[in-house]
Amino acid sequence: MHRSKDELDSLARSQLAELEGKSLSMKDRGQIPVQEMPTQEPEQRIHNMDEVATGYTESQVKVEALRCLQCKNKPCVQGCPVAIDIPAFIAKAAQGDFAGATETIKQSSLLPAICGRVCPQESQCQKFCTVGKMHKDVDQAVAIGRIERFVADWTRENGCDKLPEIAPPTGKKVAVVGSGPASISAAADLRRAGHEVVMFEALHKAGGVLVYGIPEFRLPKAIVQKELDNLTAMGVHIELDFLVGRTRTLSDLMTKDGFSAVFVGSGAGLPKFMSIPGENYIGVFSANEYLTRSNLMKAYDVGKSHTPLFESHKVAVFGGGNVAMDAARTAIRLGADEVTIVYRRTEAEMPARKEEVAHAKEEGIRFLFLHAPLKIEADDKGRVTGVELIACELGEPDASGRRSPVEIPGTERVEAFDTVIVAIGNASNPLIKQTTPGIETNRRGNFIVDEETCETSIPGVYAGGDIVLGAATVILAMGQGRKAAKAMNRYLATL
Amino acid sequence: MNKILYKEKLSSEVFKIVVEAPLIAQARKPGQFVILQYGGDFGERIPLTIADADPDKGTITLIFQAVGDSTHRLALKEVGDSVDNILGPLGHPTEIKKYGKVVCVGGGIGVAPLHPIAQAMKAAGNEVKIIMGARNKSLLIMEKEMSAIADELIIVTDDGSFGRKGLVTEPLKDLCETWKPDCVVAIGPPIMMKFCALTTKPYGIHTIVSLNTIMIDGTGMCGGCRVSVGGETKFVCVDGPEFDGHLVDWDNMMMRLGTYRPQEQESHHRCHIGLNIPEGEA
Numbered sequence: 001m002h003r004s005k006d007e008l009d010s011l012a013r014s015q016l017a018e019l020e021g022k023s024l025s026m027k028d029r030g031q032i033p034v035q036e037m038p039t040q041e042p043e044q045r046i047h048n049m050d051e052v053a054t055g056y057t058e059s060q061v062k063v064e065a066l067r068c069l070q071c072k073n074k075p076c077v078q079g080c081p082v083a084i085d086i087p088a089f090i091a092k093a094a095q096g097d098f099a100g101a102t103e104t105i106k107q108s109s110l111l112p113a114i115c116g117r118v119c120p121q122e123s124q125c126q127k128f129c130t131v132g133k134m135h136k137d138v139d140q141a142v143a144i145g146r147i148e149r150f151v152a153d154w155t156r157e158n159g160c161d162k163l164p165e166i167a168p169p170t171g172k173k174v175a176v177v178g179s180g181p182a183s184i185s186a187a188a189d190l191r192r193a194g195h196e197v198v199m200f201e202a203l204h205k206a207g208g209v210l211v212y213g214i215p216e217f218r219l220p221k222a223i224v225q226k227e228l229d230n231l232t233a234m235g236v237h238i239e240l241d242f243l244v245g246r247t248r249t250l251s252d253l254m255t256k257d258g259f260s261a262v263f264v265g266s267g268a269g270l271p272k273f274m275s276i277p278g279e280n281y282i283g284v285f286s287a288n289e290y291l292t293r294s295n296l297m298k299a300y301d302v303g304k305s306h307t308p309l310f311e312s313h314k315v316a317v318f319g320g321g322n323v324a325m326d327a328a329r330t331a332i333r334l335g336a337d338e339v340t341i342v343y344r345r346t347e348a349e350m351p352a353r354k355e356e357v358a359h360a361k362e363e364g365i366r367f368l369f370l371h372a373p374l375k376i377e378a379d380d381k382g383r384v385t386g387v388e389l390i391a392c393e394l395g396e397p398d399a400s401g402r403r404s405p406v407e408i409p410g411t412e413r414v415e416a417f418d419t420v421i422v423a424i425g426n427a428s429n430p431l432i433k434q435t436t437p438g439i440e441t442n443r444r445g446n447f448i449v450d451e452e453t454c455e456t457s458i459p460g461v462y463a464g465g466d467i468v469l470g471a472a473t474v475i476l477a478m479g480q481g482r483k484a485a486k487a488m489n490r491y492l493a494t495l
Numbered sequence: 496m497n498k499i500l501y502k503e504k505l506s507s508e509v510f511k512i513v514v515e516a517p518l519i520a521q522a523r524k525p526g527q528f529v530i531l532q533y534g535g536d537f538g539e540r541i542p543l544t545i546a547d548a549d550p551d552k553g554t555i556t557l558i559f560q561a562v563g564d565s566t567h568r569l570a571l572k573e574v575g576d577s578v579d580n581i582l583g584p585l586g587h588p589t590e591i592k593k594y595g596k597v598v599c600v601g602g603g604i605g606v607a608p609l610h611p612i613a614q615a616m617k618a619a620g621n622e623v624k625i626i627m628g629a630r631n632k633s634l635l636i637m638e639k640e641m642s643a644i645a646d647e648l649i650i651v652t653d654d655g656s657f658g659r660k661g662l663v664t665e666p667l668k669d670l671c672e673t674w675k676p677d678c679v680v681a682i683g684p685p686i687m688m689k690f691c692a693l694t695t696k697p698y699g700i701h702t703i704v705s706l707n708t709i710m711i712d713g714t715g716m717c718g719g720c721r722v723s724v725g726g727e728t729k730f731v732c733v734d735g736p737e738f739d740g741h742l743v744d745w746d747n748m749m750m751r752l753g754t755y756r757p758q759e760q761e762s763h764h765r766c767h768i769g770l771n772i773p774e775g776e777a
Contacts, residue, residue: 202712203582203712204540204579212716240580241582242518243585243714246522246584246585247519247582248522270730271718273718273721275728279728280747280751281750282750282751282753283754286719288716288717292711292712292717297539297711298536305537306537306539306564306568307537307539308759309758310754311757382750382751382753429714429733431714
């Protein structure tokens with residue numbers, strides 16, 4: 001049953017009236033019901049690109065914050081990749097000090113409005129929450145991410161975002177390659193230390209995966225733009241249409257262009273395909289292409305955008321991560337009649353955020369678990385007509401620790417589709433590796449870095465985010481960007 | 496930035512522009528391409544091969560045919576206007592070395608990217624013969640520039656309005672028989688490159704082709720440009736744009752070029768109205 005924001009808010013108001021001013025025991029706090037995230041109604045939202053989750057109201061955030069037990073040992077903090085002082089910011093939110101709460105978060109995380117929206121909280125901070133443990137249900141944990149989002153949005157919307165202080169100029173120039181979450185974080189921390197920072201982005205718009213990959217309905221682009229505007233206001237120079245490795249090589253930047261150090265946050269960015277027959281037929285897309293057309297090129301705005309969009313009726317999406325959910329939900333919004341997510345394992349093994357899976361289900365996305373594609377079929381013009389699928393069962397755990405799917409012979413069948421979107425991850429882009437002698441990578445092509453400093457095999461060159469981690473999360477990328485910047489600031493001080 | 500300094504109409508639908516792009520002019524090598532984007536947030540990204548560059552003046556020369564929505568919009572730009580975004584140079588440069596005898600085959604607009612390659616092949620000490628083809632005389636471009644490089648220049652037109660009447664594959668076959676080249680570089684419409692590759696295959700002559708597929712970012716991220724080469728999926732933007740013509744799955748590549756044909760026809764019709772190009776000619 002869908003409840004409107006007004007309903008949820010009036011419920012929260014009455015809860016708050018009862019709770020405020022009382023001294024609450026741990027048990028009292030644990031019994032406050034978790035605040036539901038207001039959303040656009042499914043029937044409505046599948047016809048627009050606007051954000052699905054519309055955010056807590058002030059009353060809701062205060063009630064939710066009161067659920068926090070303020071545990072002395074702060075178990076949630078161990079679950080946060082950047083160790084935000086979670087109980088401290090929640091305590092401030094409970095008091096209505098939203099700007100103060102944001103300031104607390106910003107000591108550890110530069111992008112709370114983004115991370116509050118896209119972090120997989122149920123497998124990070126909220127996984128360790130005592131309240132969730134009391135209820136033996138992670139869904140009952142304090143909604144840390146939603147509170148984070150609220151305070152960050154409130155701070156931005158009320159103009160309380162303070163630009164950090166910039167140290168006096170050091171006279172040193174630093175290059176940041178890429179403009180996604182790792183690079184944004186590194187650039188901010190490097191600039192704060194007084195260095196001249198130039199950020200190089202290959203596309204015509206900055207923001208990396210936050211802009212070309214994650215759809216508007218999950219992360220409004222205005223929020224990303226605000227973070228980039230802040231960087232510019234801090235004095236970071238963003239250079240678009242500049243592909244390091246081609247326009248200039250990394251070595252050029254260091255030997256000819258006067259950069260004393262370089263941070264590489266160029267991302268994963270090379271879509272994987274499955275090597276099954278028919279993968280190059282018309283109507284088969286990487287999720288990157290499908291999402292980039294819609295997000296970056298705004299192809300969803302048919303009539304205005306000059307980038308064409310493939311007309312789809314029955315769409316199959318291969319994969320079970322956030323990108324698969326984003327692609328499936330984009331397809332529905334672009335007018336597909338039926339969208340099916342084909343995943344080799346079961347729902348329990350799906351790496352996507354729980355909320356995205358729930359939203360996808362509400363939007364009518366069909367899930368075909370325990371199935372693997374064998375072959376893509378097409379008509380004589382090469383246009384996709386269907387996919388041959390085989391049923392799977394779960395076998396022994398594989399290297400990832402998840403039980404691996406085993407195909408069941410004799411269960412092959414063909415299902416009709418006109419579009420296939422492959423969302424099984426990205427390999428690392430080989431360009432910088434190919435054009436930078438001496439850079440060491442592992443067998444998957446990811447840069448090998450020192451764990452403590454993020455320094456690569458070339459002195460002065462640091463790296464972080466997906467180019468190091470493989471396809472990971474925004475918060476991990478951001479964490480590495482900050483870690484690298486810290487080490488770079490130390491390194492630059494020695495020059 | 497990216498200001499258009501010179502514009503010339505080379506034929507009824509082919510335009511040459513010289514654009515300010517100092518970094519690309521410095522870095523580019525024969526065989527590489529750029530991606531252009533213009534028209535604000537809603538503009539498309541289109542790949543174009545680089546016909547020439549002047550690193551001292553900081554300019555690159557682009558030659559394009561107004562065939563689709565976005566190239567028509569580009570053709571409407573005048574000297575003094577800017578192209579919002581140009582990214583490059585992209586792709587691997589042509590492998591220029593001393594092969595011995597090289598035939599360069601250019602079809603239609605393909606002559607533009609072929610020009611710097613032929614030039615470099617000549618400079619590397621090769622004997623270079625050039626075959627140029629077009630549908631008719633009015634669509635021939637850069638004849639003078641090519642004849643300045645070529646040890647022999649052969650021109651063919653489909654309708655015989657200039658040079659020999661016929662297809663580029665006919666003189667190519669003759670040369671394979673009589674001159675026995677060590678390398679062939681063919682750039683033009685996919686169907687031409689396919690048949691050039693088929694022509695040289697029986698002679699076992701190394702044949703380089705340059706593919707111009709659908710792409711968005713040009714950096715390896717979208718995978719829209721993928722082609723099957725020797726049974727393996729390759730990305731034109733980062734693995735190409737040049738490949739061994741004998742290994743390309745041409746039929747699949749040509750099929751994929753038609754992915755957005757229904758949508759393109761719709762917008763093509765719209766933009767012809769602005770350019771005054773008779774429908775039949777484009």
